[in-house]
Amino acid sequence: MTRRTSFAQIKVRCFESADEFHELKGYREGNPLTRQSYRALVGYYNLAEKQFCCLEKENGNRCRHEHSKGWVVEKDDGTHTLLGKDCANEKFGADPRLIKDIQNYKNAIRQHERQEKLLSHLGKRTERTMVLRKLRTDLEAMHIRISDFLINLGPGISKRLLNMARSRVADVVVTAVRYREYVENGRKKTERSAFQHRLGMLNALMVVTKDSYVPTFISINNLLGAFDAAARLGDRPKRNEMDAVVAQLDDFDRVMKEGNSLLGAEAQFMSNNMELLCYLVDDRAERYKCARVAMRQSGLEGGKDQAKTWLNNREAELRTKLGIDQLEIY
Structure with missing residues (x-):
């Protein structure tokens, strides 16, 4: 049985060009994907040019809908292919494995974005x-x-x-x-x-x-306190604590x-x-x-x-x- 991972264990990978997933070992253009052959998400793509979805429908034909956003998927034979964002939500038969993996990956993306934003703020502290x-x-x-x-x-x-x-x-x-x-x-x-x-x-x-000055004074003090709090969060901050600090x-x-x-x-x-x-x-x-x-x-x-x-x-x-x-x- 494949061991599932939580979002905290996922290393977020975003493919920002088609060349990046073409270079993956085992990537094949138009590689068909079925519910049975799905193994795991490798990352997500967000491109200016649209890509063909490789989901194989029940009649044996590939979906071939074009998507600028979607998922890079590893199959059970070790090869890689593409699954369009909308097709992942609507046409994969509500496969519980994929639903859970996508949710975990989305959580990981949000966590990664929070961390990147936090680091960006700290760099300007x-x-x-x-x-x-x-x-x-x-x-x-x-x-x-x-x-x-x-x-x-x-x-x-x-x-x-x-x-x-x-x-x-x-x-x-x-x-x-x-x-x-x-x-x-x-x-x-x-x-x-x-x-x-x-x-x-x-x-x-x-x-x-x-009265006109007080709100700004309070906001300034809150920001100064937030910078101090951000510096104390450590390497593995709790999500709610990080969200509160980043929002400030x-x-x-x-x-x-x-x-x-x-x-x-x-x-x-x-x-x-x-x-x-x-x-x-x-x-x-x-x-x-x-x-x-x-x-x-x-x-x-x-x-x-x-x-x-x-x-x-x-x-x-x-x-x-x-x-x-x-x-x-x-």
């Missing part, structure tokens, strides 16, 4: 851990810069920007108010009418909240893209029209701080008094443009 640590350091430094910028503007502005970032509402809107005086029953009255006016939109608000290491490109995208958002945020910040809170002191930032962005310098005058003039221009009497900020 030094370079990638350095890149990941630099990304983390750059993001931490960026978060500090943004936090310092917000602190200098004041707690009200910081809180408003955080709320906007978390709610994903980027529009800066003020209430434009008109007053109309009229006389009714001999008494002077004032009618108030108001409408919402959109001043503009602030881009890349995600940089102001730590496969996340490298996504994490780098996510992190670099966040780094790039800093320039987007700082290129916002900073005058919009002046209309986020009603606190005059904080509004003047924002005005100084907006002035510098426009190439103007000045202290608190100059910022106060600049903002008052800008508000007056806006009231005139809208034909209103007052701006209200909430």
Whole structure:
């Protein structure tokens, strides 16, 4: 009786050209294969050009369907032949030996691919851990810069920007108010009418909240831990352990893209029209701080008094443009 092997004992062989299985000792072109003559799988082929299946049907004719993928088979007489992938599944009479061998070989292929992928990741370990640590350091430094910028503007502005970032509402809107005086029953009255006016939109608000950084920090730490875990797996790792580590290491490109995208958002945020910040809170002191930032962005310098005058003039221009009497900020 032929001794069957488990997938862990199979040495995976892929024939990537017809010349490779033509060179096998005992290979014969068009060598017919029956259920009775089947002995074992030698390997699998995956070729650009299709090959004829040599399965012999019950009427004695060979299958001769063409397949670009299939199996190189050893027969009981020691010769070799080809069995097409689909024919192996559909036309071999559900032979239990072949079904088991194919399943074991497929498992071995997957195991081999996992191992190759794991080795590929480990070969990049030094370079990638350095890149990941630099990304983390750059993001931490960026978060500090943004936090310092917000602190200098004041707690009200910081809180408003955080709320906007978390709610994903980027529009800066003020209430434009008109007053109309009229006389009714001999008494002077004032009618108030108001409408919402959109001043503009602030881009890349995600940089102001730590919530935007945390997922990337977690992913970076997971990747660094996965590289350490991969190095400890040894020569015969358990499949579930290897799968878990490889799945984490496969996340490298996504994490780098996510992190670099966040780094790039800093320039987007700082290129916002900073005058919009002046209309986020009603606190005059904080509004003047924002005005100084907006002035510098426009190439103007000045202290608190100059910022106060600049903002008052800008508000007056806006009231005139809208034909209103007052701006209200909430």
